[in-house]
Amino acid sequence: MPTNTSVRIQDHFANLTDPRRRKVLYPLVNVVTIAICAVICGADDFVAIAKFGRAKRKWLSRFLDLKDGIPSHDRFNAILAAIKPAEFEACLLGWITALHEITGGPSTARRCGAASTRPRASRPSTWSAPGRRPI
Numbered sequence: 001m002p003t004n005t006s007v008r009i010q011d012h013f014a015n016l017t018d019p020r021r022r023k024v025l026y027p028l029v030n031v032v033t034i035a036i037c038a039v040i041c042g043a044d045d046f047v048a049i050a051k052f053g054r055a056k057r058k059w060l061s062r063f064l065d066l067k068d069g070i071p072s073h074d075r076f077n078a079i080l081a082a083i084k085p086a087e088f089e090a091c092l093l094g095w096i097t098a099l100h101e102i103t104g105g106p107s108t109a110r111r112c113g114a115a116s117t118r119p120r121a122s123r124p125s126t127w128s129a130p131g132r133r134p135i
Contacts, residue, residue: 005098009033010063012095019082026071030064031079034071036092046073046080 006012010029018028035043037060038052053060053070060066071079 005101007095007098007102008063009036009095012098013091016087016091017084019084020079025068026075026079027065028079030066031071031076032083032088032091033064034060035076035080046077049073049076 010033013029013032016028016032018024020028034053035049037056038049041052043049043052050070050073057066057070060070
């Protein structure tokens with residue numbers, strides 16, 4: 001069933017309040033979009049987020065205005081730390097909900113094996129054989 005729900009990160013975070021008061025070099029939507037993509041791909045700190053942005057600059061420039069480049073890890077830290085958590089959570093939840101709707105929800109996860117419908121006791125365990133090392 002086709003839907004008109006947007007799944008673009010930029011659309012869901014467009015109303016996020018920019019906490020910066022001085023001249024803005026990197027648009028907030030760029031910072032948030034790069035950070036979210038980086039975290040989805042495994043980045044777990046600001047250095048990794050900046051490194052992801054530099055490595056994927058060509059791809060990111062297909063949908064972001066990167067004329068001023070990729071922010072440093074210090075810029076990511078300062079900007080993301082100043083964002084209002086409740087606002088960010090609302091935007092993130094809206095985006096995740098849109099992804100959920102467009103992908104068909106949890107049935108998609110079950111089909112790919114991400115979720116198990118078997119009771120916990122009947123799931124195989126890597127620790128179940130005595131003297132065996134976990135896989």
